[in-house]
Amino acid sequence: MRFRRISTTLAGASVLALSLAACGTAEVGGGGGGEGEGEGDRITIGVKYDQPGLGLLEGQAPVGFDVDVATYIAGELGYSPEQIDWTEAASANRESFLQQGTVDMIVATYSITDERKNVVDFAGPYYVAQQDILVAADNDDISGPEDLDGKVLCSASGSRSANNIVDSEEDGGLGIGAELREAGNYSECLELLGNGTVDAVTTDNTILAGFAAQNPDAYKMVNNPFGEEKYGVGLPKGSTERCEEINAAITKMWDEGVTTEYLETAFGETGFAYAEEQPAVEGCA
Structure with missing residues (x-):
């Protein structure tokens, strides 16, 4: 494509x-x-x-x-x-x-x-x-899902985006040891990211692109898409x-x-x- x-x-x-x-x-x-x-x-x-x-x-x-x-x-x-x-x-x-x-x-x-x-x-x-990751604009430590090991990761209730990262390979995930934090929606995830409660937010790149463009001084996409x-x-x-x-x-x-x-x-x-x-x-x- x-x-x-x-x-x-x-x-x-x-x-x-x-x-x-x-x-x-x-x-x-x-x-x-x-x-x-x-x-x-x-x-x-x-x-x-x-x-x-x-x-x-x-x-x-x-x-x-x-x-x-x-x-x-x-x-x-x-x-x-x-x-x-x-x-x-x-x-x-x-x-x-x-x-x-x-x-x-x-x-x-x-x-x-x-x-x-x-x-x-x-x-x-x-x-x-495709799925991607959103981080704080000054975060240079996370450039892809492999960097989320030991980090706190947010995803919205009802979404399985975070599971694609933390679930075992047998269950269709990447098997990365991130700590999950579930929020009611992605706006809440952005608040948690902004105050440092979580290290990253993951979901579809379309969703993250919108949030990043709305506040580019605060957030950025890592632009390392995976999945579908x-x-x-x-x-x-x-x-x-x-x-x-x-x-x-x-x-x-x-x-x-x-x-x-x-x-x-x-x-x-x-x-x-x-x-x-x-x-x-x-x-x-």
């Missing part, structure tokens, strides 16, 4: 623009069916509210790459931006929201895993991220037809070059190298 480093032509937008990422584009759908052509009058979509560049609450509405992707997909399903009800979907409650009918779908850096597929359905992936995280659109179990519709929308979004526009808008001048090509969508059960 080819990667492209984010263009520096967005220099004027830089850090301030990131926290406002996609503010305008969040209301642009995919140009699919007109108002009222969806299955109901409205659609409820779960996104993150605390991840700069991906899903960040600005005023009354969230903005970011995932929000733009969700708005495009909703447009292809026949819902205008005005027919979308946004709901905060933290990592720990994504499955329960889908199982309980709190949301119709979730677009929230939701990695497709076999374990999760036992209880929910996924369309996509619409993007494949396939971002899917979470759906209630048994949503085969809707899954196929969303996969078609994802393919169209990439074919039209809209996904690249969203990535450029969302991440600004972060140095984050994003994937240029659509990942292969997985079959719908």
Whole structure:
């Protein structure tokens, strides 16, 4: 898969623009069916509210790459931006929201895993991220996961990013002896990193790039990616037809070059190298 480093032509937008990422584009759908052509009058979509560049609450509405992707997909399903009800979907409650009918779908850096597929359905992936590490801006001791041995590592509740580092190789991890500190979300991890309670934060490079760009004087990515995280659109179990519709929308979004526009808008001048090509969508059960 080819990667492209984010263009520096967005220099004027830089850090301030990131926290406002996609503010305008969040209301642009995919140009699919007109108002009222969806299955109901409205659609409820779960996104993150605390991840700069991906899903960040600005005023009354969230903005970011995932929000733009969700708005495009909703447009292809026949819902205008005005027919979308946004709901905060933290990592720990994504499955329960889908199982309980709190949301119709979730677009929230939701990695497709076999374990999760036992209880929910996924369309996509619409993007494949890699895992990386965020440290304090003046930390030169940590340049990769191998340097986390004996260090305190933070990850958000409901995420398995830290386990990818500390679990044994037999269990699919790297077997590195870091001490885990779990926080409610990644904003809390950033607070712990800022006050020195933890030495590093680990999760997807998309998430970390947003936080690093929001406060570059305080934090930096080590830019040593590893692993793979396939971002899917979470759906209630048994949503085969809707899954196929969303996969078609994802393919169209990439074919039209809209996904690249969203990535450029969302991440600004972060140095984050994003994937240029659509990942292969997985079959719908």
